[in-house]
Structures are given as C-alpha cells and as structure tokens.
Amino acid sequence: MADGQDLPRWMELALLPALNLALAMAVSGVLLWAVGQDPAQVLALWVKGAFGSRTGIGYTLYYATTFVFTGLAVSVAFHGGLFNIGGEGQAMMGGLGAGLAALAWSAQLPAALMLPLMVLAAMLFGATWAAVPGALQAWRGSHVVITTIMFNFIASALLAYLLVNVLKAPGNMTVESRAFADSALLPGVHVVLQALGVDWPPTPLNLSVVLALGAAVGVWLYLWKSQPGYALRVVGFSPSAALYAGIAPPWQVLRSMVLAGALAGLVGVNEIAGVHGRLLLDFVAGAGFAGIAVALIGRNHPLGIWLAALLFGALYQGGAEIAFEVSGFSRDMVFTLQGLIVLFAGALAQVFAPALGRLHRRLALRGPVEPARG
Amino acid sequence: MDEIQIGALVASTLRVATPLILCALAGILSERAGVIDLGLEGKMLMTAFTAAAVAATSGSLALALLSALAVGVAMSMLHGWGCVRHAGDQVVMGMALTMTAAGLTVVLALAAFHLGGQTPALPDALRLKPLWSVDPATLPRGLRGVSLALLGHNVMVYASFAAVGAVWWVLYRTRFGLRLRATGENPAMVDAAGVSVRRMRFAALGLNGALASLAGCYLVLALNASFSPNMTAGRGYMALAAMIFGKWHPLGALAACLLFGFLDAASIQLQGVSLPGLGAVPVQAVQALPYVMTVVLLAGFVGRSRAPAALGRPYLKER
Numbered sequence: 001m002a003d004g005q006d007l008p009r010w011m012e013l014a015l016l017p018a019l020n021l022a023l024a025m026a027v028s029g030v031l032l033w034a035v036g037q038d039p040a041q042v043l044a045l046w047v048k049g050a051f052g053s054r055t056g057i058g059y060t061l062y063y064a065t066t067f068v069f070t071g072l073a074v075s076v077a078f079h080g081g082l083f084n085i086g087g088e089g090q091a092m093m094g095g096l097g098a099g100l101a102a103l104a105w106s107a108q109l110p111a112a113l114m115l116p117l118m119v120l121a122a123m124l125f126g127a128t129w130a131a132v133p134g135a136l137q138a139w140r141g142s143h144v145v146i147t148t149i150m151f152n153f154i155a156s157a158l159l160a161y162l163l164v165n166v167l168k169a170p171g172n173m174t175v176e177s178r179a180f181a182d183s184a185l186l187p188g189v190h191v192v193l194q195a196l197g198v199d200w201p202p203t204p205l206n207l208s209v210v211l212a213l214g215a216a217v218g219v220w221l222y223l224w225k226s227q228p229g230y231a232l233r234v235v236g237f238s239p240s241a242a243l244y245a246g247i248a249p250p251w252q253v254l255r256s257m258v259l260a261g262a263l264a265g266l267v268g269v270n271e272i273a274g275v276h277g278r279l280l281l282d283f284v285a286g287a288g289f290a291g292i293a294v295a296l297i298g299r300n301h302p303l304g305i306w307l308a309a310l311l312f313g314a315l316y317q318g319g320a321e322i323a324f325e326v327s328g329f330s331r332d333m334v335f336t337l338q339g340l341i342v343l344f345a346g347a348l349a350q351v352f353a354p355a356l357g358r359l360h361r362r363l364a365l366r367g368p369v370e371p372a373r374g
Numbered sequence: 375m376d377e378i379q380i381g382a383l384v385a386s387t388l389r390v391a392t393p394l395i396l397c398a399l400a401g402i403l404s405e406r407a408g409v410i411d412l413g414l415e416g417k418m419l420m421t422a423f424t425a426a427a428v429a430a431t432s433g434s435l436a437l438a439l440l441s442a443l444a445v446g447v448a449m450s451m452l453h454g455w456g457c458v459r460h461a462g463d464q465v466v467m468g469m470a471l472t473m474t475a476a477g478l479t480v481v482l483a484l485a486a487f488h489l490g491g492q493t494p495a496l497p498d499a500l501r502l503k504p505l506w507s508v509d510p511a512t513l514p515r516g517l518r519g520v521s522l523a524l525l526g527h528n529v530m531v532y533a534s535f536a537a538v539g540a541v542w543w544v545l546y547r548t549r550f551g552l553r554l555r556a557t558g559e560n561p562a563m564v565d566a567a568g569v570s571v572r573r574m575r576f577a578a579l580g581l582n583g584a585l586a587s588l589a590g591c592y593l594v595l596a597l598n599a600s601f602s603p604n605m606t607a608g609r610g611y612m613a614l615a616a617m618i619f620g621k622w623h624p625l626g627a628l629a630a631c632l633l634f635g636f637l638d639a640a641s642i643q644l645q646g647v648s649l650p651g652l653g654a655v656p657v658q659a660v661q662a663l664p665y666v667m668t669v670v671l672l673a674g675f676v677g678r679s680r681a682p683a684a685l686g687r688p689y690l691k692e693r
Contacts, residue, residue, distance in 0.1 A: 031478075035485035083465050085412075133669075142672035143681065145412070145465050146618060149611055150665040157662035165656060292469055332480035332491070332603075339474025343456075347467035350460040 007357050016353060017297050017304070020345035021311075023352075028337045037329060042322055049321025050314035056321065058189065058203025064306075064313030065205070065270045068212040070291025071309055072219050073264035075300040077144075079223055080256025081236035086133060086148025087264045088288025089155030090126040094265025095272045096159055097125025099279030102184035102272075103167065103177060111183040118184060118273050119211070119266070126265020127258045129155060134257025138250035144257070152288070163281060177279040186273040206274030208266070212309075215263060216302035222259075232256050264288065286335070293338050296345040312338070378510065381522030383639055388523075388531055389597065391635025393418070393589040395534040397613030398620065398627040399541045400585035404450075406545065406622060407578035408558040408684040412468025413453060414586055415610025416475035421446045421590030423479040426493040426601035427486060429500045429594075438500070439591055446587025449475075450579040458575040461688030472610070480603045491603040493594075502528035502596040530592045535628075537585065542624040554578055558682035561689040571689045589613075615668040621679045634664040 007016070029039040050060045070087040077084035101121035106114055133147035160175075169178040186207050190200040223229040235242040235252035242249050271283040294312055298304030319334035344352070397414050404411045421442040429438035449471055456462040480491040487493055504526040510518035545551035556564045557574040565571050589609075594601050616634055620626025641660035648654045671679050 031481065035481060085465075085469065136669070136673045140673045142669070142674070145410075146614070147669050147672060149412075150615060150669045153608060153611070153665045154662045154669075157658040157665075161656050161658035164658075289469070289473060292466075293473075296466070328484060328488070330480060330484055330491070332477045332484070335477030336474055336481055337477070339470055339472075339477055342466060342473055343470035347456045347462045347470045348460070350462040351456065 007353070007360060011356065011360060012353075013299060013301075013304070016356060017299060017308075017345060019352065019356070020349075021297060021341065023344045024337055024340035027340050028333065031336065032333065035328070037326065042326065042329065045322045045325055046315075046318035048318075050318035053201075055201045055203055056317060058201065058205040059317040059320075060310065060313040061189075061209055062203060062205040062270070062275075062313070063316040064309040065209045065212045066267050066287045067290055067294045067309035067312045068216060068306055069263050069266045069270070070287050071294030071298060071305040072215055072291075072302065073260040073288075074291045074295035075298070075302075075305060076219060076223070076263060077256050077260040078295060078300050079236045080232050080252055081239065082134075082137065082144050082253065082256060082260075084130070084148055084257065084260045085145055085292070086130060086151050086261075086288070087291045088284055088286070089148070089152035090129050090261040090264035091267035091284045091288050092155045092159050093129040093261075093268075094122035094126035095268030095279065095283055096162070097121035097123075097265060098268040098272045099167075099177060099180075102180040103279070106181035106184035109183055111185075114183040115186060115273065118186075119269050122265040122268040122272075123262035124265070126268070127262040130257045130261025130264070131254065134254045134261075137257070138253040144253075160281060163279065167279060175281055176276075179278045180273075184273060185277050186269065188274075204275045206270065208270035208274045211266060211269060212306075215266065216306055219259075219263070220302040228255070264291070290338055293341045293345070297341055377516070377519035378522060381510070381519030383636075383643065384519075384523035385526070386639040386642075387632065387636040388527060389635075390638045391631045392531045392534045393592050393597070393609055394613045394616055394631040394635060395538060395628060396530075396585050396589035396592065397610055398617045398631055399534075399537055399624060400582040400589070401614055401617040402541065402545075402622055402624060402627060403554070403578045403585065404575075404582040405617065405685055406558045406682055407554050407575045408561060408682055408687065408689070409453070409457060409575055409579060410464040410468060410686045411453070411582060412465055412614070413449065413471030413610075414468075414613055415606050415608070416468075416472030417446055417449050417583060417586035418590040418593070418610050419472075419479055419604070419606045420449060420475040421587035422593045422605060423483060423493070423590075423601045425587075425591040426496065426594040427483070429496055430487070430494045430600075433500065435500050435595070438595070442587045442591050443584055446590065447580055447583035450583030450586075451576070453583075454576045454579045457688065458572055458579070461690060464686050464688075476604060479601070483601060483603070493601040495599045496595070500595070501599060502530055502592075504528055505532070528596050530588065530596055533588075534592075537588075538624050538628045545624065550577075555682075558684055561684050561687075565689070565691060571691070575689075612664060615664055618679050618681075619664075619668050619671055622682060637661075637663055 032039045032042055050056055070091060073087045073090065074084055098118040098121055101118050129151060133144050133151055136142040136147055137144040163175050167177040168175055188202060189205045190202045193200040223233060231247045232252045232255060234245065234247055235249045239249040267284060267287055272279060276283060290312055294305055294308040298308035315334045319331045322329045323331055397418060401411050401414055424445045425438045425442040428441045429435060453467055456467050457464045483491045483493055506525050508521050508525050510522050513521055545555060553564060553569050553574055557571055561571045593605060612634055616630035617627050619630035637660050641657050644655055644660060645657050
C-alpha cells in the first residue's frame with residue numbers, strides 16, 4: 001500500500017483517495033452504461049435510497065457500523081505490518097461468541113449484564129481466532145495472509161457444524177439457533193430515540209453504532225496517543241528498528257492481530273445481538289472483505305475509516321434500493337465497485353500516487369516562487 | 375466397499391481434483407517467479423463465465439476456450455502491470471481481482487442472459503465428453519473398478535496430469551525454468567546475469583493466466599453445464615493451499631490436489647457413515663481438513679513448507 005511520493009498532506013489524505021474513488025466510480029459508470037442502464041439515473045436513485053429518507057439513513061448507518069469494525073480490523077493489523085484477510089472468519093467467530101453467551105445466559109441475566117457479556121464474548125472469540133495466525137506469524141514465520149484465509153474457511157466450517165449439529169432448534173427447517181431472550185437484544189436506535197421523544201422509523205440500526213464510534217476513538221487513542229500503540233506502529237514500520245529500540249516484534253505482531261480480531265468480532269454484536277436475535281449462518285456476508293476496501297480508501301486512519309464505512313454503507317443501502325426500482329440492477333454492481341476500489345486505491349496505488357506527485361511537482365515549479373520563510 | 379464403489383470414488387476424486395491441479399500449477403508458476411497470486415479464484419471465476427457465455431452465444435467450443443484464455447491472460451497482465459511493472463502490493467492486487475470478478479461476472483451474466491446471474495445450460499455438443507465410454511459390466515471382474523476409475527474422463531482430466539509433467543519439465547529441465555525459479559529466489563542475481571526480472575515475471579504470469587483459464591473452462595464445460603454466481607466456491611484458495619502443501623513443487627501440488635479432491639469426494643460419501651473408532655464424521659470437519667492441514671504444515675510442526683525467498687517482494691532495479 002503506497003504512500004504518496006512526497007505529496008503535500010492534503011493531497012495524500014484527501015485528493016488521492018477521492019481520485020481513486022472517482023476512477024472506480026467512473027469505470028462502474030461505464031460498466032452500467034455498457035449493460036444498458038442509465039448511470040445518471042442509478043446515481044440519483046442511489047443518493048435518494050441511501051440518504052433520501054430517515055429509513056434509508058438508518059440502514060446506511062447500520063451497514064456502516066459493520067464496515068467500521070472490519071475496516072478497523074484490517075487497519076490495526078496493517079499498522080502492525082500485517083495484512084489481515086481474516087476479518088470474515090473473525091467476525092463469524094465474534095458472532096458465535098455473542099450467540100453462545102446469549103444462548104447460555106440470556107434467560108437468567110438482565111440486559112445490563114447480558115449485553116456487556118455478549119460484547120466481551122464477541123471480542124474474545126474474534127481475538128482468539130486471530131491470535132492463532134498472529135502467533136504463527138510471530139514465532140513460526142507462517143505467512144499471516146495465507147493462514148488468515150485458511151482460518152476463514154475453517155471458521156465457516158466450524159460455524160456450520162455447530163449450527164447444524166448442535167445449536168439448531170429441533171424441528172426448525174432453517175439452519176439457525178433458537179431465538180435469544182429479550183435481555184440479549186441490543187436496543188435499536190429508533191427505540192432509544194423514541195424514549196427521548198424523537199420519532200424515528202424502525203431500522204436495523206442499533207446501539208452498536210455507538211460501539212463503532214467508541215472503537216474508532218479507542219483505536220486512534222491507542223495507536224497515536226499511547227506507548228504500546230507506538231510500539232506496534234514501530235514494528236509495522238520497521239521491525240529491525242523496533243528490535244534495536246528494545247521492542248520485541250513477535251509480541252507486537254500477536255498484539256495487533258488480537259486487537260484486529262477483537263474489532264472484527266464486534267460485527268457479531270451488530271448483527272447477532274443488534275438485528276437477528278439468534279445465531280445464523282451467513283450474517284457476515286462478505287463484510288470482512290469489504291473491510292479491506294474500507295481500510296484502503298480510509299487511508300488506515302479511524303476517521304478515514306468512518307468516512308469510508310459511511311460511503312460503503314450508503315453503497316450497500318442505495319444498491320439494495322436501486323435493485324427494487326430498476327430491473328436488471330443487482331447488488332453485485334456494488335460488489336464490483338468494491339473490487340474496483342481495492343484495485344485503484346490499493347493494487348494500483350503505485351501507479352497513481354507517483355503520477356499525481358509528478359503532476360504536483362510540475363505545477364509547483366511553474367507556480368509563483370514562495371518567499372522563504374523564517 | 376467393493377471394486378465398483380472404489381472405482382467410482384477414484385473417478386470422482388479425479389474429476390474434482392482437475393480444476394485444483396490446473397489452478398495450483400498456475401499458482402506455482404507465478405509464485406516460483408516471486409509473484410503471489412491470491413487472484414486465482416477471481417481468474418478462474420471470470421474465465422469460467424467467459425467460456426460459458428461465449429459458448430452459449432456463439433455455439434463454438436473453440437471460440438469459448440480462446441476467449442477464456444484471452445481473459446485469463448489479460449487478468450494476469452493487469453496483475454503484472456500493477457505488481458511487476460509498478461511494484462504494487464501483490465496481495466492487494468489478488469484480492470482486487472477476486473472481489474471484482476465476483477461482482478462483475480454476475481452483473482454481466484444478468485445483463486446478457488437475465489437468468490438470475492446464471493448462463494443458459496450448454497447443450498451436450500458444446501461440453502467436453504468422455505474420451506472413451508466403456509461399460510464396466512462388459513469387462514472381466516478385476517478390471518471393472520480400474521476402468522471406472524481411470525477411463526471415461528474428458529480430455530481435460532488427462533490434460534491436467536500432462537500439464538503437471540509439462541510444468542515440472544519446464545521448471546526443472548529448461549533454461550527458462552531455471553531462470554524463472556531464480557527470479558523467485560534471488561532476482562538481483564538474475565538481473566546481474568543480464569536477464570530481465572520484469573520479463574520473466576510477466577512470462578510466468580502469462581502462463582499462470584492460461585492455466586487458470588483452463589481451470590475456469592473445466593468448471594463450465596465439464597464439471598457443470600453452465601455458469602452460476604460464485605461457482606468457484608473457494609477452489610482458487612484451496613488450490614493455493616494445495617500449492618503450499620505441495621511445497622511449491624508440481625508433483626507435490628499434484629499429490630495435495632488429489633488428497634484434497636479425495637477428501638471432497640469422500641465427504642459426500644461419508645455423510646452419515648459411522649467410521650470404526652471415530653463415530654460419525656461431520657462433513658464440515660472433512661471439508662475443513664485441507665485448510666487445517668495446510669496451516670499445520672505452514673506452522674512447521676509437521677514438515678516444513680518454504681516459500682520462494684523473494685515471494686511478494688517487487689524487484690526494483692538499482693539505478
């Protein structure tokens with residue numbers, strides 16, 4: 001993932017992601033036109049679907065919540081020098097943790113105890129699932145990219161086994177657990193707003209969004225304002241420099257994977273405790289991979305990730321709305337755009353950042369000479 | 375289990391192992407040259423769609439194979455343009471190819487055929503047929519199982535085995551192969567010897583795209599009769615696991631693909647069967663086994679699988 005070649009900060013942080021995004025959008029627009037759709041109509045419907053109503057905004061924020069968690073999971077690992085493709089499996093395990101806690105205790109415990117317990121269980125399960133590839137990378141040198149991919153498949157097999165053979169409610173045809181008791185349901189935002197006297201239509205948006213805000217602030221404080229976070233970033237930047245400075249890289253590698261797994265695990269809270277109220281199979285649905293695109297376009301910064309997650313949330317929600325209204329449009333257009341964003345913002349970053357740098361230098365040389373300061 | 379059942383199990387093992395073998399060989403070629411390929415899944419999916427769509431619209435098998443080949447090689451060239459020419463991140467590129475292919479194939483299939491993301495089922499004339507049709511009942515006892523296991527496959531099954539030999543020969547018996555392997559181990563040395571690292575990696579990627587497209591074609595022309603969304607179902611990643619399990623060697627990868635193919639074929643037959651000493655084996659455990667075994671091997675607890683030394687590192691020529 002390239003850094004802008006001595007670009008000014010505003011270019012690197014705002015212009016470059018915007019350009020990458022615009023390119024991906026432009027290619028998608030051409031694709032839409034090629035398959036016989038009107039890109040302008042789709043764009044208008046998309047904005048309307050994602051932001052045009054309170055229901056739309058609710059759904060957008062609900063999707064964004066999940067993407068904040070997976071985006072942070074990719075970026076925390078990235079700051080530790082690792083590429084975590086395991087968000088998908090870690091999120092599944094997070095849901096499993098939250099679900100098992102709820103199935104075990106939701107009948108006895110009040111919500112005030114049950115919900116924090118589910119959050120902790122989700123983080124613990126996600127963290128444990130990421131810790132194994134992390135430890136293998138740290139001490140055995142097994143490539144974390146490959147092991148996290150393998151762990152995605154293992155997680156999905158494990159979840160399927162548990163649901164089909166152990167947790168499935170008897171007599172139920174669909175593969176899902178029994179419903180949790182009410183204490184294990186995270187209140188929807190519309191419920192909270194109603195209690196405060198604000199009328200808001202019911203959407204899947206739940207209090208996990210507050211958790212996502214907290215997670216982003218927490219990650220920012222940890223990585224940039226704390227000593228252990230500094231150590232983690234040093235290892236990501238240069239393991240040999242870290243070793244020289246007395247920081248042991250293996251422990252930082254493990255720590256960044258554990259944190260990443262805990263963050264991805266929180267997807268389970270949003271989906272299982274916040275929306276479904278039961279454990280089921282496909283609740284992650286590619287969000288782990290979407291997190292890669294979110295982290296790339298958000299430049300691995302919590303604020304950028306929130307903005308990118310909002311964009312992706314809007315894309316998912318808007319895409320679902322368009323699929324209702326335009327025949328022949330499917331959510332797969334959104335997945336295509338997501339892949340193109342990873343292509344332009346990530347894989348081809350080395351193509352566009354230097355080009356932008358050259359352009360900037362040329363313009364800067366031609367421009368008026370700034371008076372020397374100070 | 376009698377002769378016929380064993381023969382049928384071997385036959386279905388070979389059938390499901392074929393795309394894995396072709397894909398794993400594609401992975402070996404690019405990774406031995408130092409380019410990680412996480413895009414195998416996407417390349418296979420995209421070429422499968424191309425082959426199915428072109429075959430369905432043009433009615434020509436040759437045209438279908440050629441266009442799939444072109445698409446596969448083009449994706450590999452994009453891979454090379456981003457990662458070899460411009461030193462981009464190889465892992466991200468692979469993810470980008472796979473993610474884009476997953477969406478794009480469905481968008482195009484919907485637009486072209488309006489079948490919910492599928493392509494129309496191909497008529498038998500356009501599918502790869504068994505080379506020989508032997509009725510086991512006409513053979514003497516003792517040959518029936520063998521004939522069922524080894525005869526009656528389509529040309530691609532045998533071709534994939536031939537491809538293993540060909541890739542082995544190219545890698546270990548030709549000057550090109552020696553240079554290719556050196557490019558993955560020590561590109562600076564290859565450069566010093568006056569061979570272009572960039573050209574070697576592009577050549578490896580070209581072959582990689584061609585082999586991946588064969589795997590894609592096999593899915594729609596032999597294993598199934600049409601394209602359906604996400605029909606690769608993780609085969610690209612399983613091929614990657616087989617490549618690692620086979621220690622980046624064509625024969626090792628072949629063995630791993632056969633083992634994984636056998637597990638896949640057996641998991642269907644083992645469903646609900648109680649094994650002595652183990653009890654009923656859950657089908658998910660058998661499905662997860664290839665991935666668990668690969669992680670264990672990568673961890674170096676049983677044997678050791680070592681990646682090419684320069685894998686994943688873009689080569690920047692000194693100026």
